[in-house]
Amino acid sequence: MKTTTEENPTVHSAGTISRNDLVQLLNEDLSREYQAIISYVVYSQVLSGAEYMNIAGELEKHAEEELSHALIISKQIDYLGGMPSVQSKPVRTSKKPKEMLQFDLENEMVTIRNYRERVRQCEG
Numbered sequence: 001m002k003t004t005t006e007e008n009p010t011v012h013s014a015g016t017i018s019r020n021d022l023v024q025l026l027n028e029d030l031s032r033e034y035q036a037i038i039s040y041v042v043y044s045q046v047l048s049g050a051e052y053m054n055i056a057g058e059l060e061k062h063a064e065e066e067l068s069h070a071l072i073i074s075k076q077i078d079y080l081g082g083m084p085s086v087q088s089k090p091v092r093t094s095k096k097p098k099e100m101l102q103f104d105l106e107n108e109m110v111t112i113r114n115y116r117e118r119v120r121q122c123e124g
Contacts, residue, residue: 017121023082025118026073032111033070034088037063039107042093043100052097059104 017025040063047056074084092103 016124019080020082022118022121023077023080025114025121026077026080027082027085029111029114029118030070030073030077030085031087031089032107032114033066033073034085035091036066036104036107036111037070038088038091039100039104040066042091043104046093047097047100049097055101 040059044056044059044063047053047059077084092100094100094103
């Protein structure tokens with residue numbers, strides 16, 4: 001018996017997920033990594049004010065880390081027989097530094113939740 005939810009497109013009765021559905025979900029994760037890379041590149045360059053200079057430098061480092069994550073996910077998608085996505089999730093920007101950092105925090109929370117779900121799905 002199959003059930004369908006937003007986070008688990010096809011979860012079988014034994015709690016397993018199909019290879020194709022896992023590829024689809026990993027591609028969503030990959031699109032979110034692209035979003036993070038773009039966000040960090042933009043945010044690191046447009047944050048202004050003395051209180052944000054250290055943060056801007058850290059965001060540049062995070063952009064590199066997100067690229068590493070994107071490569072790992074792409075390899076997994078390829079290993080599963082899929083084609084890695086080339087589309088980013090939409091990137092939110094603002095003229096207010098605090099809003100940009102809030103956008104980043106919200107995106108990171110979603111990403112962490114999704115990765116925890118991916119681990120559960122793969123264990124199943």
